[in-house]
Amino acid sequence: MSREKGSYSVQCVENALELLESLTGENGFMTVTSLADKLKLSRNKTFRLLATLEERGLVERDETSGNYRVGLSAVELAHKLLKSVNLIQLARPVMERLAREHDEAVYLTVLQGDEVLFLDMVDSEQQIKAAPLLGKRFPFFTNAAGKAIRALESRDLLERLSLKRNRKEGIPDFAKLEAELNAIRSKGVAVDLGGLGDGIITVAVAVRDYAGKVVGALTLLGPSFRLLTDRLENEIIPSLREGADLLSIKFGYAR
Secondary structure (H helix, E strand, O other), rough: OOOOOOOOOOOOHHHHHHHHHHHHHOOOHHHHHHHHHOOOOOOHHHHHHHHHHHOOEEEEEOOOOOOOEEEEEHHHHHHHOOOOHHHHHHHHHHHHHHHHHHEEEEEEEEEOOOEEEEEEEEEEOOOOOOOOOOOEEEEEHHOOOHHHHOOOOOHHHHHHHHHHOOOOOOOOOOOHHHHHHHHHHOOEEEEOOOOOOOEEEEEEEEEEOOOOOOOEEEEEEEEOOOOOHHHHHOOOOHHHHHHHHHHHOOOOOOO
């Protein structure tokens, strides 16, 4: 069934985006009237859009003049987007080399809140493999990527998690998770079996930036019958560590 371009667009969303574009094109503050004229909207509708965006920090209102400009949340959002794009560009060659070397799927993973996002992927040519996870999110404690990243974050993380631990959070055994994160912190690599599906192994090593902050993890994924212990220890883990070190260096990290 065909449809014209824009027939499913939501007008209020389009208006909000046009408003933000208008503000980003200005060096200073803009009045409600000037924005309304530019967008060809009523002052009342423009004010309500601004109030909604202000609540989310996407625009800021000057207390003295009552005029508006782009807010810090919009700037932070843009920085995160650029950082993600830059991370993908830098990681791609490393991921492609790892995927060719081991003929297993390699992912670039990042943490968003308490979930891991599988941000980019270089697939294997194997006939038997896990379904692609590109763009999918999972609780951090269900896979090696999330554990590798969380293990290297501040130590007060475990205290914060313990305060909000309950069945709703889904963390099955907090004491076991704490011990596992401590072991990963010591070894510098995380290995998980079954967290993303029966017989699926994930292996991950964290990537750091110039300030030592963890920006993501290189993650290799495959079936357990191919990722045997000997292969993991002698081939895959050393190779992933080397790849993560190389990528960290690209981000300016120095031990």
